Amino acid sequence: MADGRKQEFAVVGKSVPRVDGPPKVTGTPIYTVDMERPGMLHAAILRSTVPHGRIRRVDKSRAEQAEGVVLVVTGEDLKTMPGIDPYFGPAFRDQAILAIDKVRYIGDPIAAVVATRRELAYEALDLIDVEYEELPPVLDPVEAARPGSPLVHEQLRPAKAFADLAEIEPGKATNVCYHFKLRRGDVEQGFAQSAHVFEDWYYSPPAQHMMMEPHAALAWVDSDGVLTVITGSQSPSYVKGSLGAIFGLPQNKVRVMVPLVGGAYGGKLYDKLEPLASLLTFMARRPVKIQLTREEVFITITKHGVVSHVRTGVSQDGKILARKVEVYWDTGAYADIAPRVVHKSGYTSAGAYRVPNIWIDSYCVYTNKPPAGAFRGFGVPQVVWALESQMDMIAEKLGRDPLQFRLENVLLEGDLFATGTPVHSAGLKESLEAVAREIKWEPGVRKAVKPGTKSGVARAKGVACGIKAVITPSISGAIVVMNNDASVNVLTSTVEMGQGSDTALSQIAAEELGVRLQDVRVMHPDTAVTPYDTITAGSRSTYHMGNAIRLAAQEVKRQLFETASDRLEVDPDQLVARDGRIFVAEAPTRGLPIPEVFQARFGARGATLQGQAVFKTYAAPMDHETGQSEKVTEYWFPGATAAEVEVDLETGKVRVVKLVEACDVGRAINPHHCEQQIIGSALISLGQTLFEQMILENGELLNPTLLDYKVLTLKDVPESAVPIVIEVPHKDGPFGAKGVGETGTLSVSAAIGNAVYRATGVRVKELPITPEKVLRGLRAGQ
Amino acid sequence: MGFDLLEPRTVAEAVELHARDGNAVFLAGGTALLILQRQGLPLPRRLISLRGIPGLDEITAGPGGGLRIGALATLRQVERHPLVVRRVPLLAEALRQVANVRVRHTATLGGNLAHGDYRLDPPAPLLVLGAQVRAVGIGGEREIALAAFFRGLFETALQPGEVVTELAIPPTPPSGGTYLKYALSSNDWPCVGAAALVALDDHGRCREVRLALTAVAAAPVLVRGLDELARGEPVSDRLAARLADIAAAQVEPVGDQRGSEWYKREMARVFARRALLAAARRAEAGPVGDGTKEPVA
Known part of the structure; x- marks a missing residue:
């Protein structure tokens, strides 16, 4: 074309x-990690060792005497500093530069040591004594959402930093910091009219961004009093405003510079180390640099662990009549940007299909765990995992080919989305058809490919699709x-x-x-x-x-x-x-x-x-009770995945033989780079599908290193990994372009889960799809 | 984080240094120590580096077809050494699957064994090869059969202050060998590792069967009692399955994030069987070892 x-x-x-x-x-x-300034000092952070507790006492006197230490600062010190508002956060100002009175997760910053060398700063941390009064930890997001649960935060202050979050008001005495609601049609009547109703729980675990460059910031005050921060941040404009608010500075007295950044994936948004680095440079009157270790990155920001309950009603002829979705977002100790994650992925929680009757409740829940925020795909992959796994279960029950079932229900140009917004430039059908062509989809209800050609191995293909909306305004x-x-x-x-x-x-x-x-x-x-x-x-x-x-x-x-x-x-x-x-x-x-x-x-x-x-860009105001809006987003990102897998029936191990990812980019400004973004995001999802997960026990991360937290390596990449650029130009995009950075993350997990089911009859509902889960399923089915 | 690095020039000097400070720790490749430090365990204030001791990384032919491998030889040196590739290809095959090439260039074979971690790959092939550990302490030198070397979780037969200096691999009978590493992702410790060595007689019947498993107990397991069942039997799927059952009964897995106790036992059975069959196929195809034709060096 x-x-x-x-x-x-x-x-x-x-x-x-x-x-x-x-x-x-x-x-x-x-990069920021390479930067130095004359006279620069280094800071290290003392972190909480309990998931939830009151800070009784912090004794820093021994650390202050240690070799090379210039100063030690605690949350207690912050209370009495004139002109500083120590709380920050893009949705709620719920996080203090250093914990004040309470700690809320294992890893919560309590004190900072500034020293002449980085090793000396870290060494002096051991000399700070902390006494806690431990409180019952809040660990399960579903439990935490119930009335009567112990509270992570006793009070909340909305930040009002962004127009799309302006409506956020916290409830009283609850861990639910944000509740997204969408109501469309009459969902109970829809279920009543349905020939079949499906109801399942799904789980997607917390995971890591695993950017190569860890978080780092270097701050100093220049000769005319300008607070200057070099930081590997995805949001320099926001950081400028936030530092101005914390330290009471006019905006032209804050200067934030961002050099090339060594990867981010959503993990370097909003305030991270910048407030602390700034505080320390003001106190030390010398440049101060903070650079996290990998172990610290693990507990600084995560991808949300998500529990979803999906109820879907369909007619005998394969129309989706009603969908009720309940999602619990485990956002950890601080909300970060989670309310926006919950909002954006909340209104896409009915999926990429025409559904007349919809009811969505999406809860953003505080727990005593590392904070969760943005991650490539912004919550949508966790929801799509649930929705698209269930789509295959529905298709099988109806005796339908899963690809055909999707194509018949998928949203087309001009169809109304769950929010009542007409869909424009959403090449869902095109994406599905493209991946099906590339993987040589063979229609059928449940079809293992060439069963028995290789003994002890089952092979099959799976498909899934997803849609995400861009942040608007x-x-x-x-x-x-x-x-x-x-x-x-x-x-x-x-x-x-x-x-x-x-x-x-x-x-x-x-x-x-x-x-x-x-x-x-x-x-x-x-x-x-x-x-x-x-x-x-x-x-x-x-x-x-x-x-x-x-x-x-x-x-x-x-x-x-x-x-x-x-x-x-x-x-x-x-x-x-x-x-x-x-x-x-x-x-x-x-x-x-x-x-x-x-x-x-x-x-x-x-x-x-x-x-x-x-x-x-502008969005039409969304109704708080129904989530309806004439224009909820500037544009849509649709994508589809097809996967062919081989499952070892003796071990349960899944090998992805071929992975095909198609994404509608509007218009490719640079087709090759679009392909790289598509396959890159598909592979980040592949790792999270097969083995990545943060394992937490009583709020403690058990695998905070790359030895035990396994990310995909080149050797794990399928023999064939094919990106497909779909172009359905957007009327207002530059030369028709939209965006492509996240689309490839949406439906990979579900496509693989569906392929594993078609190969083995084992339906895994909790990511990652480990060999043990598959083998247990195989044994249970025997 | 500061520490003193002592750099003795002889083994005797190294042992002597340790006798003077019992809290000092021997440093070989340092890959395991570095991990412990990153996991928050305090490093000892004094490290006795073995890396400057001349000759400790040599690989030489042993009597009658065996091998001697200096404890400070890196995994990569061993993996690539022509003598290893020719005489004990099983060992080279196993080392190729350890971590990644950067780690293998640094980690040493002696350090790997002395670390006593239950999840490491090299102990399995070395156990089926019948390796002997040579250790030197303040009281002198001794040889320890590898089969008696691993005692428990991070526990070996080494006495405090004893240092591994060499590994001796005796001549192997004409046989086929293999090491199967089963890991959940490509760059990981094994969920299960299985090394097998099978020697056949002229009629294709089992003469000797050796099998070792790693990551399925607090220490690597050399499976006992296989020959009683296998000797004189033709290789078959059924025989391999029965041998694998024996193996599975001898493991005592500790559940970790690479598999629960149940799963690891199941996988021990699966990979014991697969390793035995693969080794037997190699033995049929063309055995290597003592008495087989060896290219002139």
């Missing part, structure tokens, strides 16, 4: 190599600066964390300005210079920042055309910019190279032209 149209573009739609590729493979970029600002040699600086607060934004945004700027890709340089966030951006997360940068850059570049182009039209004596609207020239569209030889336009306009060496733009 797009072949003809793609010819129009010079840079967009082409698989150009990454602009940050050569420096990265030659090891030249400087949100804001991206961009400044485009063109130099008089036609080279360009793009100023944005988008963070390059490995996802390829420097390349995609360069392509968009180059296309709009008619210059070469190598003429564009995307600058990294520096809040003293780069404009506001909500976050680099949620697959939003290509669309939002892409649009902002396009608009800003158009402003630069307008000025170029203004000058060129004088010189060429044509109307500006007859001009085009391409190949570094401004020329008359109808007469391409009549034109000027961009440097000559600058010469004509300024006659000065080093002159620049600027354009700036803010791109903002």
Whole structure:
């Protein structure tokens, strides 16, 4: 389809190599962990050893005397510091820089030691004595949601930091910090009319982001009193605002800079180490750096463990009539961004299908465990695991082919979503059909592939799909600066964390300005210079920042055309910019190279032209009781997975032979990079499907190292892993683009779970799908 | 976190240093020590490094086809050494499956055994090869059969202050061997590891069957009593299954995150059988070991 149209573009739609590729493979970029300042000190954090307790006493006197120690600070000290509000958090200001009065999980920061060397800071931690009065720990999210449970937080303060979270108000005396509700149609009547009703519990365990670069921040106060923080953060604009609020500083006295980031996946959003690093540099009057160990990263932020109950009613002819979903999000000790996770994945909890009667309750529940927040896919993979496992169970009961059953029910252009929002640019059907084609789907109710061809091994294929919505409303600002040699600086607060934004945004700027890709340089966030951006997360940068850059570049182009039209004596609207020239569209030889336009306009060496733009999306207000909204999101991310697995019937071990992932990206700005994002996110999910999980006992993490927490390695990658780019252009996307960073995470677990069932008859409802669970199922079925 | 690193030049000096400070710890490759430290166990203030002692990593031919492997030889050195590849390919095959190549370049064979961790791969092939550990302490030198070396969880026959200096592998009868590592993901400790060595007579009947299992008890298990059943019997699925039942009865798994007690016992049975059959197939195809044709070095 797009072949003809793609010819129009010079840079967009082409698989150009990454602009940050050569420096990265030659090891030249400087990340936050590499940064140093003259006179820099190092900090280490003392953490709670009990899941829930009152702090009776912290004795830091011995640590203060230790070698190299400059200062030791505790939560008690924070209480009496003038001008500091020690609480932070994007949804609730529920987390103190250092625990005040109470600790809420094993790992909760209690005190910080600043020393001349990092090892000395860590060594001095052992010299701090803490006395606790232990409280009963709150561990199970379903229990914790019940009235009468011990409370993790006695009071809560909404943060009001984001428009989409403005409605959040905590209930009184409860661990449920947010309750999302959606009501559509009459769900009980729907069940009454159903020929079959299915009801199942599913579980998805907490997991790790496992970014290569651990959390790190380096803070100092410069000579004119500006608090300056270098941090590997996905949300520099937010951090600037948050530090201003904590320390009572005007926003131009806070400067947050983000260099290249060594991976994030949602684990480096909002406040992490920045408030503590800032506090310590104010106290020490010297630069202070904090860098977490891997063991500390494990307990700093996690992917939510989720318990879901799904009840679905269907007619005999395979229409979904009613769906009631109850989801418990184990958000740990601090809410972080969890209410937004629960909201966003809450309203997609009825799935990617036409369902007339829907009832959703999604509970965000505090427990005494490490905090959970954003993770690539933002909660949707946990919900899709439940929904799409059950879809296959329904199809089997109805005697239907699971692919066909999905295709008949899946949302199409213009259909109403659970929220009442019409669906646009949602290539669900296209994605399902694409993966089915690639895996050579053989229709059938339950079909093991070539059973018995290899003894003791069963083989089968499975399929699943999912849909996610982009965070709405949100804001991206961009400044485009063109130099008089036609080279360009793009100023944005988008963070390059490995996802390829420097390349995609360069392509968009180059296309709009008619210059070469190598003429564009995307600058990294520096809040003293780069404009506001909500976050680099949620697959939003290509669309939002892409649009902002396009608009800003158009402003630069307008000025170029203004000058060129004088010189060429044509109307500006007859001009085009391409190949570094401004020329008359109808007469391409009549034109000027961009440097000559600058010469004509300024006659000065080093002159620049600027354009700036803010791109903002809107959502129609959502009804609190029913979750209905005419426009709940700016755009949708649909994706589908097909997997072929081989199960060893003696061990229960699952080997994924082939994994196919298709995602609708709107328009691929860079097709090859889209493929890499699709397969990368599918593989992150594959690891979480087969073996990744944080194992907690009484609030204590039992596997806080890479020895015992196993992530996918290259050797675990299927022989065949195929990404498919689906393009259903979005009317308002830059060149039709949407986003692609998370879509591949949505349905991998369910597709594999479904394939394992089709191969063995064993339905695993609790991730990960370990060999032991499969073997127990096989034995139970004998 | 600070510590003193002592670097003796001879084994005698190393042992002497330990006699002076009983809390000091011998350091070989350091991969296990580093893990313990990262898990929060305090490092000893004094480490006696064995790495500077000349000759402790040599691999040489032993009498009549056996091998001598210096305790400080890295797993990678052993895995790639031509003598090992030729005479005990089973050992090379097992070492190839340990951790990853970076760890194998650092970890030493002697350190691996002295660590006494129940989940390690190398003990299984070395047990079926009948390896002998040479240890030196303040009282002198002694040899310990590997079968008597592992005593329990992180517990070996080594006395405090004794250091492993060498591993002797006696000549093996013409046989087929294999090591099967069963792990839940590709870069992990085993859920179960099974090493088997099968020697056949001229009629294809079992002459000798050896089997060792790792990660299924507090210490690696050399399975006893297989020859009584197997000797003189032709190799068959049924025989292998009966031998595997014997093996499963001798393991005492401790449930860990790689499998519950039940699962590990089941897997011990499965991989004992598979390893025995694979070793027997190799023995049929072309045995290696003492008396078989060996390329001239």
